[in-house]
Amino acid sequence: MSTQIQYYNHDDPATAMNLSQKASSLLSKSSLKRKSQVVSIVSAIEEPSEWAELEQVFLACLRTGDDESAHLCLERITTRFGAANHRIMGLRGLYQEAEAKTEEDLRRILQGYNQIVKEDPMNIPIHKRRTALIRSIGMPGDALECLVQFLASFPSDTEAWCELSDLYQQQGLNQQAIFCMEEALLLAPNAWNLHARLGELNYLASQSAQEGIATNEKYLTEAVHRFARSVELCQDYLRGYYGLKLATDKLSSLPQSKSTNGLASETLRRLNTTAVAKLKHIVKQSSSTASGPRKAELIAAQALLDQSGS
Amino acid sequence: MSALSRLLVSVGLLSLFHAAYSAQEVSIIATQLHVKPDLPVDIKAETLVAVFLACLGLVLGSDQLKPIAWNVWAGNIEKEGGAANPFRLFEDRPNYLDIRAKRREFAEWAKNGAIGAS
Structure with missing residues (x-):
């Protein structure tokens, strides 16, 4: 699916730190700067992987608390792809969540998500951000409901099945978790x-x-x-x-039991x-x-x- | 391509050209003397050896073969830490990232790690 964020090993804090330190060198790269249309015709063909890397650096900066660089990365990506792009909207949401200081801020962001989803129900990244935010502020029941509704509309989203499985498992509902993981395996055998x-x-x-x-x-x-x-x-x-x-x-x-299977x-x-x-x-x-x-x-x-x- | 394979390919190609040139000369002389052109056996042997050497050099200098069996390919990915696993995002779920928890975790790590590392 085109909206999936490409993977980088973020699990390891040291990797995240190294990645975030690449921010300034990457931002000064000329190929990632804004060009006029005339210049973009004659300049070298842009590399999609550079933008993917910039996205990863953005995530790493957010994680390490380097909000200034994260903001610059986000601005750069937004000028290139437009603020209405679904994936960019997801990234912006992520940035706002990271910046939020109080419960009130988070509630306002959540309301924003609700509004976006109401206006455009096909905005998958915002659907996912909304679920993640609900889960993160400690309402697993609501997050479950959210995910089940999402999967009723998008049953081929493997990532969502895995998230649901994880959420059920966290709630101690092993049978449901197993069912969801089986569904995910049907999609990725x-x-x-x-x-x-x-x-x-x-x-x-x-x-x-x-x-x-x-x-x-x-x-x-x-x-x-x-x-x-x-x-x-x-x-x-x-x-x-x-x-x-x-x-x-x-x-x-x-x-030993006598069962035959x-x-x-x-x-x-x-x-x-x-x-x-x-x-x-x-x-x-x-x-x-x-x-x-x-x-x-x-x-x-x-x-x-x-x-x-x- | 290693030096050995480069050498083999160039020697092979050169002697192939040499054999071709010799064959050409033989044919011209035979025509001038009005005899039946009969290719000497040493030119034939040189051609075969030259082709063999060039092929050997190319085979030796080719890249390592990539695994074609799924489990071998997957095993290599896991051996390198699993970062290239295309299914890894189903377990990490980057679209459902809880960034606030990750930030807290990193701050924690930086505080402890800074003491541990120095």
């Missing part, structure tokens, strides 16, 4: 990280299920299936093998052995080169291996 996520959701559901061993087993079996699919789609996928080991461990520790204990044992072997291999192979979040993952994997004494 090759997404290995979503398969792993669905496996995790099933695993969580099995840990909190109160309905007895049969339901537990059902969830865990599903989790094993999903983790297995994720490692099938992505070789040496640490997250997938981690989940596979956890789920197979738990499933084989359950008392469960996995054979021999299959489980082999899956578990494979997962352990693969985890050891991955930890050994990449622990010397890893850094940042990846390093933390490897440490967790090592801890899991140590814990089970294998």
